[in-house]
Amino acid sequence: MISLDEAVTARLESHGERFEVLVDPDAALSIKRGEFDGDLEDVIAAEDVFEDASSGDRPPESALEEVFETTDPLEIIPAVIKRGEIQITAEQRRKMQEQKHNQLVNKIARNAVNPQMDDAPHPPERIERALEEAGFQVDPMEPVENQVDEALDDLRPVIPIRFDEVVMAVQVPADYAGSAQAQIRQFGELQSEEWQSDGSWVGVLKFPAGLQNEFYDLVNEHTSGEAETRTVKDEDEIGTR
Incomplete structure (x- = not known):
């Protein structure tokens, strides 16, 4: 569940009654669009349906049955969000x-x-x-x-x-290859890799172009600045040295 401070109120008025639920704002919008695929209990502030959430008053069960044909909050909450309005301060x-x-x-x-x-x-x-x-x-x-x-x-x-995306080749010296390649290969989409006869490791990765500086920082951190990197301009170069 989320805290009350993080929640917004979704409100539905029907059959002369008002129903309010407390939910994460992004999840509420996702539920309203029919795009939510998470666990409802993770994005609500209370597993409850209120007549007035600010005072904690609840509608009678007969009203829940009449409008939603159930008294189960986990079934009612998405219905309130989909059919009602999201209130934000x-x-x-x-x-x-x-x-x-x-x-x-x-x-x-x-x-x-x-x-x-x-x-x-x-x-x-x-x-x-x-x-x-x-x-x-x-x-x-x-x-x-x-x-x-x-x-x-x-x-x-x-x-x-x-x-844009960038394709980057990196050669890690043998002294660092064992531990460094495990970290570097997770940075982006690994296009190819090869262990060289001298024990060094060569990897080619694709990742968002805006992350180049982060990539260089990662490589330098795990190789003490001794690795070599280059941008691969032609994807035909992938897998070649």
Whole structure:
């Protein structure tokens, strides 16, 4: 379950009665769209149905039976959300907008590059400033994934930007290969790997282009800066040295 501070109220008025449930805002939107596939008990603040959630008053069981044909809260809660309205306070809306804004910035920074600077990643701070300059406002009631394309459209007149993936080859010296390759191979999608006769390990990985600096940091951390890396421009090179 979630805390009351994290929950929003979903309200349904029917048959002269009011029914309220307390649920995570993102889960509520997902349930309303028919996209929720998680465990309901993980995203509600109370396994209960209220007449007035703020006072804790509950509707009579006869009203639940009449409207929902059951008294089971776990069956009623999704019905209230789907058929009713999601109520959020100004403070809840502000917090949701701030959270979605941060998620959007991080998603763009992880995937975007600057095509005018040899596809170098854009730092989150630059994305943040550009979104502000573009006047883009995150919709707290929409999933972040649904807002990325619109955000990119607004960003392009402000900064050179595009979403891309990078394919990176790395050769880890024998002294570090055993432990380092186990960490490096998890960073992205492993395209190919090969153990060399000198005990070194060569791997080719694909990952979002905005993560290049994180990749270099990871490789340097686990190889004391002795590994060699290069960007693979032509995928025909994968698997070759």
